[in-house]
Amino acid sequence: MRTRVVFVITLVMALALLTGCGGSAFECEDEWGCAEIKSGQTVKVAYIGPTTGDYSSFGIDMSRGAELAVAYHPDVKGFPVELVIEDTQGSPEQGAAVANKLAADPRVVAIDGHTFSGSTEVAIPIYEDAKIVMMSPSATTPELTDLGSPVFNRVAFTDRQQGDAAAAYIYENLGIRKIALMHDGGAYGQGLAEMTGEFFEALGGTVVGKEAITPGETDYSAPLAAIAASEPELIYFGGYDADSAVLASQMGGAGLENAIFFGCDGTYGSQFLDLAGEAAEGAYSTFVPIPESGAFTKFREDYKSKYGDEQGELSPFSPHAHDALAVLLNALDQVAIESGDNLYIPRKALADAVRNTKDFEALTGTITCSDTGECAAASILFMIAQDGKWVPGPGQ
Amino acid sequence: MDRSEAQSRPKRYIDFGRWIRLGIGVIVVGFLLFRLWNVLWIERAYGLDTWTRFAVSGIILGSVYAVVALGYTLVYGILFMINFAHGDVMMLGAFAGYFTLEALKSIGFLNRSVGTSVLSVIIAFSVGMLFSMLIAVLLERIAYRPLRTAPRLVPLISAIGSSLFLQNMAQLAFGAERHTYANPDMIQRNSGWMVMIQGKEVLITYTGVLTLVISFLLMVGLFLLVQKTKMGKAMRAVAQDKETAALMGIDVDQVISNTFAISGLLAGAAGVMWGLHMGILYHYVGFIPGMKAFTAAVLGGIGNIPGAMLGGLTLGILEAVGPAILGIPFQLKDVLAFSILVLVLIFRPTGILGEVLSKERA
Amino acid sequence: MKRTSLESGLLIGCLSLFFIVLGVTSLTGSLVQDWFKLSSPILGGWLLLFLMTFWGGTLAFKKSPSKSWSETLRTGLSVGLVAGIMLALTIWGLGTLNAQAVPIREWLVQLTPAAIAMLTMGRAPVVAALLMFVVMLLAGIGGAAWAYAALHYQWRSVLNTRWLSARESVINMSLVQKYQQHQYSKQIAYGVGALVLLTAPLYLGRYWNYTLGTVGLYVILGLGLNVVVGMAGLLDLGYVAFFAIGSYTMALLTAPQPHDIVMSFWLALPIGVLLAACAGVLLGIPVLRMRGDYLAIVTLGFGEIIRILSKSDVLTDFSGGPRGVRAVGGPMLFGLNLNNEFYFMYFIILGIIIVAYATHQLQRSRVGRAWMAIREDEDVAEAMGINTLKYKLLAFAMGSGFAGFSGALFASRNKFTGPEDFTLLVSINVLSLVIIGGMGSIPGVIVGALVLKGLPEMLRQLDDYRMLAFGGLLVIMMILRPEGLIPSSRRKMELHDDESEALVPDVLVEGGEV
Missing domain, CATH: 3.40.50.2300 (Response regulator)
Incomplete structure (x- = not known):
């Protein structure tokens, strides 16, 4: 029994030596191989x-x-x-x-x-x-x-950069002081909405309402009515295009005729415009313009x-x-x-x-990459829906 | 195999369960009253206009639930089986209506005049209802009829399988993306009557009112059908006792097929109403609303037609108002709906109005 | 023209149209193209349609067997005619619409220009339609002729006897005979099996260890649900809730965020199992009194409640919200870090063995027989003196505990857990594998998991069709083979209830003692 074990070990070692020495002439000096x-x-x-x-x-x-x-x-x-x-x-x-x-x-x-x-x-x-x-x-x-x-x-x-930019744009360029935050309960939407809210409050604005919705539904009139009670000038939504479209198209019926719908980069795209139709007019979204x-x-x-x-x-x-x-x-x-x-x-x-x-x-x-690995080159542009198309928003 | 809970359960010496249930009930009701008082008189977060908006939204949603619930109630009343695929039958009906309206729009018929608009909506309803009826009848023939004598678990699993199948079939055929319903101009979404409440305008949409009216008509029609016609009589007979009904010369297979046809018609109508009012449609709009509608049917008393209507409206209103009263985000409204189901089943398994269609279970 | 053959033709025609609309033809085309390295997907797609009609021909023949060749030809011809007309019209219509640049895919997404080009072979619609018509006629006739030949020339039985005699000769070989008669034959088989299992992770490699590990976790889930659904007959559609509870317990107890209780894996694992089992009991107490189908819908609701709560804003500080919990701890043993998919494979194999053994023993014990009695007829079981609620609760608790165990391993292995891992689809997947494998059958569950969870991993292209196939399979299985692929012997007897009488006294005797 023992002799066999010894034999196997020798065999394995011999094989290892063979492949190790006879394989290639190149020697890798990299730490990670x-x-x-x-x-x-x-x-x-x-x-x-x-x-x-x-x-x-x-x-x-x-x-x-x-x-x-x-x-x-x-x-x-x-x-x-x-x-x-x-x-x-x-x-x-x-x-x-x-x-x-x-x-x-x-x-x-x-x-x-x-x-x-x-x-x-x-x-x-x-x-x-x-x-x-x-x-x-x-x-x-x-x-x-x-x-x-x-x-x-x-x-x-990052979402932090987007939230920062969005808060600044809403506060300074649009001159709005009262916003409500909504999100779809996803990691992306929730994080974005919260960060935007924080930056907006840091600028001196107030967040008058917060609401989370269930994604994928087709009726958000009740949560919108709840938001409408706090009379925001603008609703910031973190989430994707389909839910954005439902929200934008039902705002009118829920007492938010005069509030602006402000989406994120999940909102941007033709899907939102197609689904929301006329209700999309005047809605904002985030876009990374390609020069x-x-x-x-x-x-x-x-x-x-x-x-x-x-x-x-x-x-x-x-x-x-x-x-x-x-x-x-x-x-x-x-x-x-x-x-x-x-x-x-x-x-x-x-x-x-x-x-x-x-x-x-x-x-x-x-x-150019930072030493933490952030390599984003692009700037952020806020788009507004006009006549069924996304065009750059005012004041940029 | 089944029986009503209270009667056949052997008597225990001390019924702890009853006291526990009573305790939970008092706590739940007490907490709700406390929150209501708190929200209405202390926090005053919402004005009367907002409450009206909640109520309007809830009633409309509830009336759609009610129509779907009618279908569940009918089938459950007769076969004692949850037709899991009922919500998906509704979704397919909504798609049929969608394609019809798109076709009418593309030939310019939809908005030519008031008459053609009305006609278009009627055509969309007819096509949606007929298509759903076809699906429901096929479903019964293929997936349920061969299993009528099998153990209870078997048709239930078949129903879940059918639901999955229909849902994914729609996703594959029509795509995963959302579709927008083409409403005629006269009943565009977000157009309607403005009502002034405390100096604020509250919108009552045309589509919402249409939904409410149609669902009420459907309920009345169904009630008359079941109570007054010969077909209804046969259905009630089958619901009570299939063997005896067969002995009396009733074609049980035909009656069950008819029941599924009617439930399909109702689901189709609900689907088109859903599309016209909500406006956005995709393959997943059937399943969760279907489950909610079943909750509504249980809430009102399964097998009971006015009960389904009442249950639907109650559930719709609770979903719209509940999160506001409890002070929780609206993403938890499904939690609320399913909790209501559990509570109802614990406290009053026969629902608000009781079970009617068949007094005694097979 | 017989009515049955026209009906078969209609059925096959409708099915083929259905396949075209759902994109099954395009999929088959591209699969065949990939496998055989063809230049276009046309062959595969047409082959599928051909085989469908061929099958239709055999089907029509079986419905009303013809006595002569000419009659058979007529049967096949009518099937081919009906299917051919339907398909030819469809192809002509689609081809024409496509040529006029009508955007069909906006309505039916699978009918892309490429898919239509595949159907028309890139030719003019009329030519393609005629060609299809001829091909379908041939297919129908071929199918019927095949069925006639099979019936009258008995090839199958010839093949069958050959196969049987071959089997016989293998069995009679002296080596095999000796092995079977050997005293330890069973032990040897188990030994070889154990050796294969123990060495498997060594040569499987990283990807397969991970993938088969996932399958293994589903086996544990399946075995747990098997106790609830298969043995006790309680339809639980919210099984994922207990998986989630086990997973979140492990995550929250061992991760630095959000609670900073960095507990040992070995401590968190039993806590996870216990918490899941407790949740099962807590849900079970009010719910298990209900009728079977109410139970299904309430558990479905419970599954959704747990998922929605875990991602809700209300519990973000507690459960990590939609972002989930990261840096979940892994097992350490004697200072050795065992936190990778290779060691987890061993944990999972060990877990499966423990769970399978436990359920196997339970099934044969008094508890198992009580469950069976409840599943068969609750009223009778109760009349026999079985405390049904107690046994149902026990089944629920055990199933939930196993799910918690699987969930805890899942979170630790992935080093991450989040609400999106616990959708309704998980419940449906597990239910499907239990039912398709065979309710109440332990080998059935294992095979079911391998087929339903492992196969789609290998055939990624088919992923879009996975849930469709599951749905269809559930229905078909319920109609044709409700006992599952590998049924447990008892279940088979129950569902084909001619022989089930023998069971009743057994239940009565055992139940009476409880």
Whole structure:
């Protein structure tokens, strides 16, 4: 019995020695190790988001942005880039499953995602463990960068920034002093509404009412009537477009004819205008304007010719998904090491290179990352619905 | 298998349950009265105009619940089974009405004149009702009829399966996004009569009044149908005792099929009313309102037609006013509705007006 | 033309249209395209329609078996004719509308231009419609002919006898015989099974450990619900509430936020189980007196109440609100951090074994027989002296406790828990796997979980159709096979009640003692 154990141990050790010594001449000096891409293999990057389910329009649109980013940057030092698209259905549980799947693949080096904050939050420790760098195009919960993860970065502006800007715009540009806060009870909506309220009160305004609604319903006349009793000049709503549309269209009947509906970036898009119809007129939303540039015009044209839809129809975030991946690919170009026939990607160096991104020209603007991983380039613009279209609001 | 709770339960020496129930009841009622007094006289957060708005919103919502509840009540009264898919039948009826109105709009018929507008609404109601009727009858034929003699759990699970199936079918066919109902111009949402209350305008919408009137008419019609016609008599006979009814020469299968047809008609009407008044439609508008409507049916006394109406209105008003009285956010109104269901089932399982359609359970 | 064959044709035609509208044809097309690396999805889609009508042909034949070839041909022809006309008209209509750039997909989202192009093979609508008509005619005739041939030439029975004799010869092989007669044959089988289970996490890798871990958690949930639904016959539609309670207990007790009670995993786990069981009892006391279907709806309401409360503004400070609880603690053992999906796989396997063993023993004990009596007929059970409320409460508490256990593991493994993990869909999933696997059957639940939770993980493309399939399966199972895929022997007897008399004395004797 004992001899057999000894034999097995020797065998294993011999094998380990063989692979260790005889394998490659390249020695990886990176703290986190290197990803090895053999000749003929691809460098894998992934976009992760809800490509099916209730939020599929976001996931599909953003995966197209990522696909275009790879089309513009098809290889790293001659090794083709392969885009893996994984579906989370927007749920944290699926997000963790997908993250584990990618973390198990040694050739996956960078993640464009995740798309929603909940899914991202679950995924960060998994990627941290697997030393895979990520760049989220749209996870906006402020606390995500507070976790201090070396692998997490984002090109999205945070809810804190949006709340701050919205409060200032409402107080200063619109000259409004009394607002009511509403949200859909989701992590995103609640956080946003509360932050806006805090900033608004800090400016000297008053929050006269607060109400949370059940998302997905078609009748909000009772909560609106409750809000109407406190006579706000404006209702700030944190939540998504469908609920925004129901609220905006029922405000008139609930005694809020003269109050303004002020939505967030979840409100922006054609869906709100279609659903609310005439009631949408005068409603506000948040938008991240993409500065006009040659690159963006080309992006829009390519999007249209490749997928048949207008860019921006499904969601406004395809440029963000593109930029997130573009930053990652750019960093990959900087750190990848060719040795023999193989390509090696030092993982720590990659994460550092992403974090040190400076003055990178992208669609949403010039991207520079802070040392906590905030890389948002874009400014925030508040839009108003006029004649069935979103146009920039007054005073900006 | 089932029986009314109180009668067949063996007598215990001391009925603790009864005292506990009484205690809980006193606490709940006392707390409600305290909150009501507090809200009305101490906090005074809402004026009379706001209370009116709550009431209007609640009554309209409640009258839709009532019509859906009528369908539950009918089926439960006869088969002693919760037709879980009833809410989804309503949703499909609403979609049928939606497509009809869209089609009429696209050929320019909807707003040509007052007459065509009225006709359009009538056509939408007819199509919605007929389509729901078709679905309900098919549902009974495919998913329930083969299971009539099976253990009770079996048709119940089949009903849940049907509900899931219909819901996801609608999502796949019509998409997950919301659709807006095309109302004729004369009954646009948010248009209606202004009523002055304490110097403030309160809007009573045309669609709301229409909903209320139609649901009342449907209830009266159904009541007459069940009480006065031969078909109603057969339904009541089947509700009381299927075997004996069959012996008396009643075609039980046909009567059950008729019952589902009527419940489908009602669900279709409720669906179109829902669409016209609420305006926004998607595949999930059937399930939770369906559950609420069932709550309403239990509240009023299952199997009891005026009871369903009363239960629906009560539930609707409680949902609109309840969070305000209790001082909780409106996101908790579903919690309120389901708590009411639990409380009713504990204290008065026979509902407010009692169970009527069949006095004795099979 | 027989009426039955026309009916079959109509049925198949309607089903095919239904499939087209729901996008099943497009899905099959793209799946076949992926699997066989084809250049277009046309073949798959048309194949599906062909097979449907083919099946229709066999169906019509079975309804009224024909005696001669010519009669069979007529049967098949009429099926193909009806289905063909319906499909051809549809394709012609869709193709024409599409050619005129009518936005059909605004109304029926699955009918995208690509899907219509697949149906028309990219040709003119009239040509495609005619082609479809011919293909459907052939399919109908083929189906009927196949059924005729199968009936008259007895291929199937030939195949069947071959298969049986092959099985026979394997069984008669000396090695197999020796093994079966061996004293420890059962132990050897268990040993091999245990070895496979124990080593599985070692070579599964990260992704499979995680995915199968999720399946395992659902097995525990399923075994718990099996006690409630399968054994005691209480339909619980809000089972997710207890899962949530276990999960939140673990999270709130071990996470630094929002309460800063950083308790050990080993302490939090039993607390979670106990709290969930207590919640089960507390809900059960008022609710279990109700009629079976009221119970279903009240528990459904309870599940929603727990979810809505956990995310509500009122409880944000207590439960973390919609953002949930992060940094949930994991198990430590002898200073070793066991907090990853690899070790959790072992916990989960251990949990399944414990729960399965416990329920298995319970099922065969007096308690189990009392549950069965209650499920069969509550009045009779009570008349026999069984304290029905007590036993129903026990079933409820046990089921809830198992759910709490699963929930606690779930929160700890994900290091995160939030209200969106506890939707009604979880309850429906668990209920489906219990029912489809086989109510009251422990192996059934395990197989059910593997099929219903594991399979969709592998076939992500089918995800949109998952709930539709669950719904349809529930109905079909109830009609055709209410005892489930792998039924428990008793349940099978009950539902096919010709042989069930033997059970009654058993219940009477056992029940009488309670």
